[in-house]
Amino acid sequence: MRTLVDPVVRTCQPLICRVNPKHRFNAVIGEASPRHTPLGGGRSHVFTSDVIQPFITNSQEGIDSSYIFKYVDHIDSTGQASYPVDQMFVHANVPLLDIVPHIPIQMACKIARIHGISIGSHVPKTEIPSCFANHNCLSCNLYVSIFPAEVKTLERVERRREKRRINYAAKKDNQLYKGKAVESVPDFGESTPFPPPPLSPDLSHTVISDFCDDSAPVKFEEAGCAVCGELGRLNNLSRLKSVKGMLGILETPGVTRIERRCATESIREFQGPVLDYRCDKICGECRKCIRNGKVPRLTLARGLWLGNVPKELSELHFVEKLLVARIRHNCCFVRVASGMRKMTSHVVAFESPIPKVYHALPPPIEDLDEVLAILFTGPCKPCDKDFARTPLLVR
Secondary structure, three states: OOOOOOHHHHOOEEEEEEEEOOOOOOOOOOOOOOHHHOOOOOOEEEHHHHHHHEEEEEOOOOOOOEEEEEEOEEEEEHHHHHHHHHHOEEEEOOOOOHHHOOOOOHHHHHHHHHHHOOOOOOOOOOHOOOOOOOOOOOOOOOOEEEEEEOOOHHHHHHHHHHHHHHHHHHHHHEEEEEEEEEEOOOOOOOOOOOOOOOOHHHHHHHHHHHHHHHOOOHHOOOEEOOOOOOOHHHHHHEEEEHHHHHHHHHHHOOOOOOOOOOOOOOOOOOOOOOOOOOEEEHHHHHHHHHHHHOOOOOOHHHHHHOOOOHHHHHOOOOOHHHHHHOEEEEEEEEEEOOOOOOEEEEEEEEEEEEEEEEOOOOOOHHHHHHHHHEEEEEEOOOOOHHHHHHOOOOO
C-alpha cells in the first residue's frame, strides 16, 4: 500500500502526542471562528502573542503582547537550526487542527505528508481541516511550527485591515481607479438647477487648452525611421544626429546597390551605413539598440534594404504589375459591372498550386490567360471610356 509519509520522517520515532481539546484557539485577529477564513489564497494570517505563548518550546526572552507571528514552516529538530532563536524565530508545538485552516494549501499538504495523512487531489479546500481532526501520530511531538516574531501593535494591524476593507468597498463602487481617488458622482437632485450655469472662464480655458494639446500635429503626424524604415509618430522619434557617431555597426557589404540607368553601367554600392537617407529620424527601439552596440532586429542592414522605388514602378496598374512580376503564385478573377449609374467591381484571388518563375518578361499572353480573367457585366457592351476607367489596361 502506498503511503504519503516523507522518507525523512520515517527515521524519527517520537512518542505519541495527544491533542488536548482545550488548546483550541482562534488565531485570526478580529474573526469569530477559524472556519470563517478560507484555506489558501488571500493575505497571510497573523497570530497574536497570547495564543502562541502557551505552545512555545524554544524562544528568546522578552516577547510580550506587542509581537505578532506568521506561520513559516513545520520542521523537525534537524531543521530547527535553519531558524535560530536569536533571529526572532519562535518554535511552537501548536495543534495541527488550529494551524491548517490559516495556511496555504501547499503548506497544509506538506504537513499532511509529514504526519501520514492522506488527502485526495479532489478534496475541497474547505474540507481539508477535517482530515486533521482527532489525529495523533509519532511525529506530533517531534515536529514544531516556526513563527517569526514581529513588533506590531494590534491597533496598527486593525487600522491596516480597516483601510484595506474601505479601499476594496470603494473600488466596487467605482470610486477608486487604479489606486487613485476620483471625484464622486454629483447628486443631480432637486437642488441642482436646470439648465446648469455656464462654464467659468478658467474651466473653459482648461478645456480648450487640453483639446489643443491632444489634437496637436505632433500627436498624430508620422515619419519614417532611417534605420528600420517603419512609420512612427513624431513624438516617439528622435533626431538621427543623436547617434551619428555610432552608426558604424550598420555597415553591411552586399546589401545596397546604386540604381543603373543602362546595362553598361557597373554595379556599385552605397558607401557607409545602410540607412534610408530620405529620413532624418530614428525610433526609440533602434536608438536603444545602437546605443548599446547592438544591431536592431528589423534594421535595413539585415537584408531588408530596397532603395528608392522608381516612379515607373510605383505608379503601375494592376495588370502592369502582373507583367513585370517574375513569380506567379495566384490566379485572379475580376468582375466589372458597368452601364448603370456607377461602375463597381471586385477581385477574387486563388492561390496557384505550382508557383512559376519567369526568366524573361513580359510573359506570353497564353500564360496570362491562365492566371487572369476579366468579366464585364451590364446591359450594354463596354466602350473605350469604360475601359479607360478601369486599371486593367497596359499603357
